[in-house]
Amino acid sequence: MDVLTLARFQFALTIMFHYIFPVLSIGLGLIMVLMECIYLKTGNAAYLRMAQYWTKIFALTFAIGVATGIVMEFEFGTNWATYSRYVGDVFGSALAAEGVFAFFLESGFLAILIFGWNRVGKKLHFFSTVMVCLGAHFSAIWIVVANSWMQTPAGFHVVGEGLQARAEITSFWEMVFNPSSVIRLIHVILGCWLAGAFLVISIAAYYMIKRRYLIFARHSMRIGLLVALLSCVLQLIAGDQSAKVVAKYQPSKLAALEAIYKTTSGVPLTLYGLVNSKEERIDQAVQIPKLLSFLSFGEFDAEIKGLDQIPKEDWPNVSALFYAYRMMLAMWGLMLFLALIGIYLSHKERLEAHPWILRAMVISVAFPQIANQTGWYCAESGRYPWIVYGLLRVSEGLSKAVTANQILASVVMFSAVYLILFLLFLYLLNEKVKHGPDEAEKDDSSPYHALHHLVEETVHDPAR
Amino acid sequence: MIPLDSLEVGWFAVFVFLLIGYAILDGFDLGVGMLHLFAEKDEERRLMLNSIGPVWDGNEVWLVTAVGALFAGFPDIYATMLSAFYIPIMILLFGLILRAVSIEFRSKQPMKGWRWAWDILFFLGSLMISLMLGVIMGNLICGIPLDANKEFIGTLETILHPYPFLVGILSVSLFAMHGSIYILMKTEGEFHDKMRRWTNPCMILFLIVYAVTTIATLIYMPHMVETFRDRPLFFLVAIINILFVANIPREISRGRDAWAFISSALNIVCLLALYAMGTYPEIIRSVNDPEALSLTIYNSASSKSTLEILFLVAFIGMPLVIAYTLVVYYIFHGKVKIDPHSY
Numbered sequence: 001m002d003v004l005t006l007a008r009f010q011f012a013l014t015i016m017f018h019y020i021f022p023v024l025s026i027g028l029g030l031i032m033v034l035m036e037c038i039y040l041k042t043g044n045a046a047y048l049r050m051a052q053y054w055t056k057i058f059a060l061t062f063a064i065g066v067a068t069g070i071v072m073e074f075e076f077g078t079n080w081a082t083y084s085r086y087v088g089d090v091f092g093s094a095l096a097a098e099g100v101f102a103f104f105l106e107s108g109f110l111a112i113l114i115f116g117w118n119r120v121g122k123k124l125h126f127f128s129t130v131m132v133c134l135g136a137h138f139s140a141i142w143i144v145v146a147n148s149w150m151q152t153p154a155g156f157h158v159v160g161e162g163l164q165a166r167a168e169i170t171s172f173w174e175m176v177f178n179p180s181s182v183i184r185l186i187h188v189i190l191g192c193w194l195a196g197a198f199l200v201i202s203i204a205a206y207y208m209i210k211r212r213y214l215i216f217a218r219h220s221m222r223i224g225l226l227v228a229l230l231s232c233v234l235q236l237i238a239g240d241q242s243a244k245v246v247a248k249y250q251p252s253k254l255a256a257l258e259a260i261y262k263t264t265s266g267v268p269l270t271l272y273g274l275v276n277s278k279e280e281r282i283d284q285a286v287q288i289p290k291l292l293s294f295l296s297f298g299e300f301d302a303e304i305k306g307l308d309q310i311p312k313e314d315w316p317n318v319s320a321l322f323y324a325y326r327m328m329l330a331m332w333g334l335m336l337f338l339a340l341i342g343i344y345l346s347h348k349e350r351l352e353a354h355p356w357i358l359r360a361m362v363i364s365v366a367f368p369q370i371a372n373q374t375g376w377y378c379a380e381s382g383r384y385p386w387i388v389y390g391l392l393r394v395s396e397g398l399s400k401a402v403t404a405n406q407i408l409a410s411v412v413m414f415s416a417v418y419l420i421l422f423l424l425f426l427y428l429l430n431e432k433v434k435h436g437p438d439e440a441e442k443d444d445s446s447p448y449h450a451l452h453h454l455v456e457e458t459v460h461d462p463a464r
Numbered sequence: 465m466i467p468l469d470s471l472e473v474g475w476f477a478v479f480v481f482l483l484i485g486y487a488i489l490d491g492f493d494l495g496v497g498m499l500h501l502f503a504e505k506d507e508e509r510r511l512m513l514n515s516i517g518p519v520w521d522g523n524e525v526w527l528v529t530a531v532g533a534l535f536a537g538f539p540d541i542y543a544t545m546l547s548a549f550y551i552p553i554m555i556l557l558f559g560l561i562l563r564a565v566s567i568e569f570r571s572k573q574p575m576k577g578w579r580w581a582w583d584i585l586f587f588l589g590s591l592m593i594s595l596m597l598g599v600i601m602g603n604l605i606c607g608i609p610l611d612a613n614k615e616f617i618g619t620l621e622t623i624l625h626p627y628p629f630l631v632g633i634l635s636v637s638l639f640a641m642h643g644s645i646y647i648l649m650k651t652e653g654e655f656h657d658k659m660r661r662w663t664n665p666c667m668i669l670f671l672i673v674y675a676v677t678t679i680a681t682l683i684y685m686p687h688m689v690e691t692f693r694d695r696p697l698f699f700l701v702a703i704i705n706i707l708f709v710a711n712i713p714r715e716i717s718r719g720r721d722a723w724a725f726i727s728s729a730l731n732i733v734c735l736l737a738l739y740a741m742g743t744y745p746e747i748i749r750s751v752n753d754p755e756a757l758s759l760t761i762y763n764s765a766s767s768k769s770t771l772e773i774l775f776l777v778a779f780i781g782m783p784l785v786i787a788y789t790l791v792v793y794y795i796f797h798g799k800v801k802i803d804p805h806s807y
Contacts, residue, residue: 077546088539099529100781
C-alpha cells in the first residue's frame with residue numbers, strides 16, 4: 001500500500017476510535033453538573049450517589065479519551081508534516097488555545113472532582129464539576145474551530161509558493177468565526193450531549209430490566225431523557241443550519257451526500273435509495289419533490305450543483321457518503337422516538353412495564369455513537385480531495401520524510417492497542433454497571449459525608 | 465546578547481517555560497512510575513501511585529500544551545521534528561497510552577495477576593516516555609540531515625546513535641531520582657524510612673550518567689561548548705547546577721524532604737537551561753550544513769500577527785493555569801492517604 005492510503009487509514013482509525021470517548025466525557029460532564037446541582041438544591045443523597053457513580057464512569061471515558069487524544073496532536077506532525085507547515089500559522093493557535101484554556105482547566109479540576117469528595121466542601125466540589133464540564137466543552141470549541149477553518153477557510157492569506165507556501169492569519173476573529181464554525185460547534189456539542197444522555201438512559205434501563213437500584217435508575221433515566229429530548233429537538237435546527245452552510249460553501253460535498261450527479265433546479269429530497277455509481281443515478285429512490293432545493297437555499301426551484309461541475313478524479317466516495325449521511329439521520333430519528341416515548345411513559349410511571357422499550361433503550365447507547373461517527377465521516381470524507389477546502393489537497397499534505405513501512409508499523413501498533421483498550425473499556429464498564437452505585441459511603445470521616453447520612457434519613461423518596 | 469524584544473524569542477521562552485513545567489511536574493510522575501515496581505506490597509504500590517494520582521494527568525497537559533505551542537509558534541520545527549523522529553514518537557505515544565490506562569485500570573480489580581500486569585505496563589510506559597524524550601533531545605543536540613525544504617533526509621539508522629541513547633538514559637536516571645525524592649516528600653512512617661534507602665542508588669546512578677554525558681558532550685559535541693566559550697558567564701549555570709545536585713543529599717540527611725525536592729526541581733531547570741544555551745537559536749541542527757539549513761527560531765516561526773495572538777492567549781491563559789495548578793497542589797498537599805476514591 002502507498003504512503004497516502006496508509007496515512008489516511010491511520011488517521012481515520014485513530015480519530016474514529018478517539019471520538020468514542022470525548023463525546024461521552026462532554027455529555028456526562030453536563031449530566032454530572034445537573035445531578036450535583038439537584039443534590040445541592042434538594043439535599044437528596046440519592047443524587048449525590050448518582051453524581052459519584054457517573055463520575056466514576058466519566059473518569060474511565062476521560063482516561064481513554066486523554067490517552068488516545070494525545071496521539072492526534074502528534075499525528076498532524078508525524079504523518080501530515082506538509083499540511084502542518086501549511087496550516088500551522090492558523091491551526092496551531094487554535095490548538096495552543098485548546099491546551100491553555102481547555103485541557104489545563106479540565107485536568108486540574110478533574111483531580112478535585114474524582115479524588116476530592118473527602119477533601120473539599122460540597123460547594124467547591126460542585127464548582128470543580130462545573131469547571132471540568134466547561135473545560136470539556138472548551139476543548140470541543142477549539143478543535144471544531146480548527147476543523148471548520150479547514151472546511152470554510154477565512155481570515156487568512158497564502159504566502160510563498162510550492163513547498164514553501166503557507167496560510168497566514170490576517171484576522172484572528174474572522175478565522176475563529178469562519179462561516180461554518182459556530183453552527184458546526186453547536187451541532188457537535190449536541191451530538192456529545194446525546195452520547196452522554198443515551199449512555200445514562202442505557203444503563204438506567206438495564207437496571208430497570210434487572211429491577212435493581214430502581215430509585216437510582218428512575219432518577220438517572222429522567223435526567224437522561226430530558227437531556228436527550230432537548231438535544232434531539234435542538235439538533236434538528238442545528239443539523240438543518242449546518243447543511244445550509246454546506247450547500248452554500250461546499251457544493252461538492254452536498255452533491256456527494258445527496259448523490260446528485262447532474263446540476264438541476266428543483267431537486268427532490270431522497271429519503272432512501274440505492275446509489276448506482278456506474279450509471280450515475282439513484283435506483284428505487286423514495287423522494288419528496290423539490291424539498292432538497294428548499295432545505296438548502298430556501299427556494300423550491302433553487303439550482304443545486306451536481307458532481308458534473310468537478311472533474312471525476314476529484315469526486316469523493318459518493319455511495320459511502322450517501323449511505324453514511326442517511327445512517328446519521330436514521331439514528332437521529334430513533335433517538336427522538338425513544339426520547340419521546342420514554343418521557344411519555346416515565347411521566348405516566350409506566351416505563352418499567354414495557355420491557356421492549358427498555359431493551360431498545362439498553363442498546364440505544366450505540367445510536368448517538370453511530371450518528372457521531374457517520375456525521376464526521378460525511379464532514380471529513382465529503383471534503384475530499386481537499387485537506388483544506390479549495391487550498392490544499394490531501395495528497396499534498398503528507399509528510400515527505402516518512403515511509404510506508406513506518407506508517408504500517410504504527411498502524412499495526414495502534415490497531416492492536418486500540419482493540420485491547422476497547423475490550424478492556426467494555427469489560428470495565430460492564431463490571432462497573434454490574435457493581436452498581438454504592439448504596440452508601442462507608443467512609444464518613446469528613447463533615448461532607450457525615451451530613452449526607454443525616455439528609456438521607458429525612459428525605460422521603462416517593463418512588464420507594 | 466539575546467534580543468528579548470523579539471516575538472520569536474518571547475514565544476520560545478513560553479515554550480521553554482512549558483517544557484520546564486513538564487519536566488519538573490511529570491518528571492516525578494515518570495520517576496514514581498519507574499520506581500513503584502520495586503515496591504513489594506500492594507499497599508506500598510498504592511501509596512506510591514496515589515501520591516501522583518490526582519496530579520499526573522494535569523502534569524501531562526504541560527507536554528500537550530508545549531507541543532501545541534511548538535505547532536503554533538514554530539510549525540516548521542513541529543513538522544520536521546515529528547516526521548523525522550517518527551519511530552521514537554510512536555514509542556513515546558505508546559508509552560503515554562500505556563501509562564494513562566494502566567494507572568486507571570489497575571485499581572478497578574483486586575486480582576493479583578491483574579494488578580501485576582498493569583504495574584509492569586505502568587513501569588514500561590513511564591520508562592519508554594522518559595527514554596524517548598531523552599533520545600529525541602539527544603538527537604536535537606547531535607543534529608540530523610536536512611534538505612533545503614526543511615525536510616529530514618536520513619533514515620531510522622541516522623537517529624540511532626549512541627549519544628542520543630546516553631541522553632535517554634540520563635533522562636531516565638534524572639526522573640528516577642526526582643521521583644524518589646517526591647515519594648519521600650509524600651510519605652511518612654515506616655514506608656518513608658524505606659524510601660530513604662532508595663534515594664541513594666538513584667542519585668548515584670544519575671551522577672554517573674550525568675558525568676559520562678558531560679564528558680561525551682565535551683568531546684563529541686563541540687558546538688554545544690561554543691556558547692560557553694564565548695560567554696564565560698554562562699558557565700555559572702553549570703556550577704549552580706552542581707550545587708543544587710550536591711544540596712539534595714544534604715537536605716535529605718537533615719530530614720528536609722521538601723527542600724531536597726526543590727533542589728531537584730532546580731537541577732532540572734539548570735539542565736534544560738544548559739541544553740537551551742548550547743543549542744540556541746537552533747532547535748533542529750542540520751549536520752550536513754549547520755549554517756544554512758538548521759531550523760532556528762527565526763527561520764521557522766509563525767507570522768508576526770500569529771505570534772502576537774499567541775502572546776495574548778498565553779498572557780490571559782498562563783496565570784489561570786498557574787493559579788489552578790497551585791490550587792490543586794494545595795488541596796492535595798501533605799502525606800498521601802488512601803480513601804475510597806483513591807486508585
